[in-house]
Amino acid sequence: xxxxxxxxxxxxxxxxxxxxxxxxxxxxxxxxxxxxxxxxxxxxxxxxxxxxxxxxxxxxxxxxxxxxxxxxxxxxxxxxxxxxxxxxxxxxxxxxxxxxxxxxxxxxxxx
Amino acid sequence: xxxxxxxxxxxxxxxxxxxxxxxxxxxxxxxxxxxxxxxxxxxxxxxxxxxxxxxxxxxxxxxxxxxxxxxxxxxxxxxxxxxxxxxxxxxxxxxxxxxxxxxxxxxxxx
Numbered sequence: 001x002x003x004x005x006x007x008x009x010x011x012x013x014x015x016x017x018x019x020x021x022x023x024x025x026x027x028x029x030x031x032x033x034x035x036x037x038x039x040x041x042x043x044x045x046x047x048x049x050x051x052x053x054x055x056x057x058x059x060x061x062x063x064x065x066x067x068x069x070x071x072x073x074x075x076x077x078x079x080x081x082x083x084x085x086x087x088x089x090x091x092x093x094x095x096x097x098x099x100x101x102x103x104x105x106x107x108x109x110x111x
Numbered sequence: 112x113x114x115x116x117x118x119x120x121x122x123x124x125x126x127x128x129x130x131x132x133x134x135x136x137x138x139x140x141x142x143x144x145x146x147x148x149x150x151x152x153x154x155x156x157x158x159x160x161x162x163x164x165x166x167x168x169x170x171x172x173x174x175x176x177x178x179x180x181x182x183x184x185x186x187x188x189x190x191x192x193x194x195x196x197x198x199x200x201x202x203x204x205x206x207x208x209x210x211x212x213x214x215x216x217x218x219x220x221x
Binding site: 004006033035040041042043044045048058059088090092099100101102103104105107 | 145152153154155156157160198208209210211212213214
């Protein structure tokens with residue numbers, strides 16, 4: 001089945017470590033997005049990419065980095081510069097004139 | 112991006128229609144109204160979107176006022192599985208920035 005796969009579902013990080021969250025889609029979508037969600041709040045955009053080898057910062061990009069080397073993959077790295085990384089991270093993708101579709105998220109916690 | 116205003120929470124009896132309102136008085140002419148919902152610990156699920164005409168699909172109906180300053184999402188026969196947070200979002204059709212507010216918590220009760 002086509003869809004968006006985020007892995008792992010739960011992730012733990014020690015303070016000072018970088019960690020990379022995976023997002024893969026087999027929908028042949030051009031655009032991919034990363035959002036962050038804190039408890040009781042809506043989603044906030046971290047980064048997005050409309051085509052391979054190109055991406056733009058969203059509203060809360062500080063402390064995060066991304067790459068888009070392949071159309072189907074858009075990994076997010078949470079760096080040690082992100083002061084409050086504990087959150088629910090959601091990846092989405094879309095194609096021209098169609099709505100964004102989301103994966104089931106990765107919950108990141110600091111040990 | 113235009114901002115939206117939604118009630119914090121609503122209750123609905125199982126089997127009845129759930130009508131979720133949304134105000135978006137600053138919407139621009141080329142912005143669409145999108146509705147998503149999120150069940151706890153899952154990713155948001157797309158429901159429906161529209162520009163100015165009313166829309167209906169297998170999940171819901173979307174009623175947009177003539178001045179486009181508000182809209183209503185209608186779940187015609189709510190079930191317990193419709194209990195979720197419902198987000199109303201306005202965005203360009205190729206929605207690069209979906210700006211999610213706090214949404215409306217819909218509780219469907221038996």
